[in-house]
Amino acid sequence: MQILRPLSLILSGLVLTLAMACSGGSGTPTASSPTAATGLAYVDPTGTGWRLMKDASSTPNRLVLNLVGPSGIKTRGVGFNLAAPATVKFGAFTNGLPINDLNVFELRRTGSIDPHEPVAMTGGVKPGNILSVGIYQKDRDQSAKDAGAALCQIALSLDTTKAPDAGTLLALSLLKAKAIPEDIGRETDDLWTLDQKMRMTDLTIAVGTLRAQ
Numbered sequence: 001m002q003i004l005r006p007l008s009l010i011l012s013g014l015v016l017t018l019a020m021a022c023s024g025g026s027g028t029p030t031a032s033s034p035t036a037a038t039g040l041a042y043v044d045p046t047g048t049g050w051r052l053m054k055d056a057s058s059t060p061n062r063l064v065l066n067l068v069g070p071s072g073i074k075t076r077g078v079g080f081n082l083a084a085p086a087t088v089k090f091g092a093f094t095n096g097l098p099i100n101d102l103n104v105f106e107l108r109r110t111g112s113i114d115p116h117e118p119v120a121m122t123g124g125v126k127p128g129n130i131l132s133v134g135i136y137q138k139d140r141d142q143s144a145k146d147a148g149a150a151l152c153q154i155a156l157s158l159d160t161t162k163a164p165d166a167g168t169l170l171a172l173s174l175l176k177a178k179a180i181p182e183d184i185g186r187e188t189d190d191l192w193t194l195d196q197k198m199r200m201t202d203l204t205i206a207v208g209t210l211r212a213q
Helices: 007-022 191-197
Strands: 040-043 051-054 063-068 074-083 088-091 121-126 130-136 150-158 173-181 209-212
Antiparallel strands (some): 063 150, 074 130, 121 130
């Protein structure tokens, strides 16, 4: 004699079978563990003003950023302070500084052939992981330069001993930036006129999006 199973038991079995099939045969889903980042990724800011742009020489292990200004604006130098989180390190170039010259400004005296003459470029990392750099025209008789070119470089890398999860947004904050205006160092200015002009121009430098990857 055939015994008929209640419909409710049959339906319960089907539901259980479907649930196990959808979960790959296991009733307990497992969450994937976050992956520690090993490098940096950067997306350039938009616009045509002052901005930090990714250089073609960049790699995930060493991000190189060029300072580029607005085309048609002339200047005799620029400096800025940039703050980064503790997971980011500012790198040095072959000159030993955290800033690299891109041969736009004349950093030596006119006609100088002294290989030991200090150049008008400086930089360092201050407490709070703040990069402070500057690059300037040395002589007043040199012409001001168009800011629309890549003027100088800085370099960043991920501190792998403090690596965050891949995909983490890393904030770069431009604290202060100034430029020397075109007419501040004209050779024809007398000392009184030059003194009245000794006011650097405040700048706003756009910074792109930095992520750990």
